[in-house]
Amino acid sequence: MNISKKMQDAFNAQITAELYSSNLYLQMAFWFRKEGWKGFADWMFKHSDEEKHHALEMANFVLDRGGEALVAAIDAPEVDFKDPKEIFERTLKHEQWVTEKINELADVADELKDRASINFVDKFIDEQVEEEKTVRDILNLFRHRDGHTVATIDDIVGAQE
Ligand code: FEO
16 A cells, blocks of 8 residues: 555655754764864764764655655754754654654554554654663763863764664
8 A cells, every 4th residue: 555645745844854863963973073072073974974874764765665756845944053052952752752753753643543554663763762761871971071181972872883
């Protein structure tokens, strides 16, 4: 059965949100590089790639089900960053926003009783739990410090997969 127009549109809206996320993290990576925070920059570059990958996975799912995947206009990301800790606070807020969007996507799949989409979106629900946790762990490094300087946090974060 082909994907319904309503489900397809909901996925396309999420693809736009994922691409926006990818650009936001790319912009953050550029800022980190400019300021000489190599580890944070590497982490953000990787995270930006992951978001693009999420968009592609969703597009492939829509296409595999006979739908149309669209790249809509993507808003320019924010650029007024202050310091590393503030950037990770914004990242957590942003991921929480993405979680809400994914939950809305799951609601559409539930409403349409679209089993394949329910199954597909489930994996992204799990992914959001993991993504929020990863950023929260980084923020805890800033909060507790435990003798860490921002430079050691930069090394720790840069070494993360
Ligand atoms: Fe694709 Fe970080 O959410």
